[in-house]
Amino acid sequence: MARESVYKKYKPANRPKDITSAPGYWFIFKDYEMIVKVTNTGISIPYGNLEELKIAPVRTQYLGTLEGKPCYSAEVDPETEAPKGMEFRELRSLYDVLEGDIFLLAGKAVQMVTWDRDHQFCGRCGAATENSPYEMAKVCPECGFRSFVRLSPAVITAIVKDDKLLMAKHGYRGGMYSLIAGFVEPGETLKEAVEREIMEEVGLKVKNIKYFGSQPWPFPHSLMVAFTAEYRSGEIKVDGREIVDAKWFGPEEIPRMPPRISITSELIDWFISKF
Numbered sequence: 001m002a003r004e005s006v007y008k009k010y011k012p013a014n015r016p017k018d019i020t021s022a023p024g025y026w027f028i029f030k031d032y033e034m035i036v037k038v039t040n041t042g043i044s045i046p047y048g049n050l051e052e053l054k055i056a057p058v059r060t061q062y063l064g065t066l067e068g069k070p071c072y073s074a075e076v077d078p079e080t081e082a083p084k085g086m087e088f089r090e091l092r093s094l095y096d097v098l099e100g101d102i103f104l105l106a107g108k109a110v111q112m113v114t115w116d117r118d119h120q121f122c123g124r125c126g127a128a129t130e131n132s133p134y135e136m137a138k139v140c141p142e143c144g145f146r147s148f149v150r151l152s153p154a155v156i157t158a159i160v161k162d163d164k165l166l167m168a169k170h171g172y173r174g175g176m177y178s179l180i181a182g183f184v185e186p187g188e189t190l191k192e193a194v195e196r197e198i199m200e201e202v203g204l205k206v207k208n209i210k211y212f213g214s215q216p217w218p219f220p221h222s223l224m225v226a227f228t229a230e231y232r233s234g235e236i237k238v239d240g241r242e243i244v245d246a247k248w249f250g251p252e253e254i255p256r257m258p259p260r261i262s263i264t265s266e267l268i269d270w271f272i273s274k275f
C-alpha cells in the first residue's frame, strides 16, 4: 500500500485569514518555472522576506508552514530575472532534484498561483472577485458565485494476469510503456472510471479493483488515484493512436521505470514485490 500522507514536514493553511508576513520559504513562479537557490551543495527553496530576496511579485498566497516556518507562493512578471545566486527552473525538471514533499509543496504552490491569477474576475458576471475569509475560495461580491481551486481526479491501474502486469505504449508520451490511466468523467465513480479507461484503451474487463494510494500531480491540476485489479476477460485491443501497443510483462521484463516518487513506480514496485 502506498503511503497515506505525502507530507512529513508541511502543515497546510486552509484559510487565507491565517496569512502572515513573517520570513519564510518562497515558491515563486513565472508560469511553470520556479526560482530556486543554487549552491555547491544543491538546490533549495529561497528563504527570507521579499525585500531580502529582491523580488516584487504580482500576487502572493500563504500556504501554511514547513517545519514551523511560513510558506508562501508568488507569481512574478514574465520579465522578472532571478536574483543573484538563484535561477528559474522548470518545475518538472526539479522532480528528481527536490525532496519528495518539497516537490509536492511546489506543485501545490503553482496550482495556487495559477488559480489566483485565473480567478481575479467572476466567471459568471465578470465582476472583480474577493478572497473568502473562511475558505480557499474566490467569491463574487456582485452575484455570490464561488470559485475553488480546480482539481481533476484521474485513475491509474496496475492490471495483473497470472504473473504478468499489463503495460501500454502511448502514442503521445514519447513511446514509453506505462500503466492504464485517464481522467474521471462527471457522473462517474472512481471504480467506473477504472473500468471504462481499461475497456477504452485495451478492451479488457477487470475484477477485484482495489484502492492502492493517491498522488497529487500538478501538471496542470490532477490528483492521481491508483488501483490494482485482476484481469477478468477479453483480448487486448488497442486503437493504434492514443495507445499504440499493450502487452503483459513478467517482473523481469518491465521496461524503463518512471521517476522515483511517481505513483506509477510505486504500483510497479508493488507488482515486483509479489515475487
Ligand SMILES: [Zn+2]
Binding pocket: 122, 123, 124, 125, 126, 127, 140, 141, 142, 143, 144, 145
Ligand atoms: Zn459574479
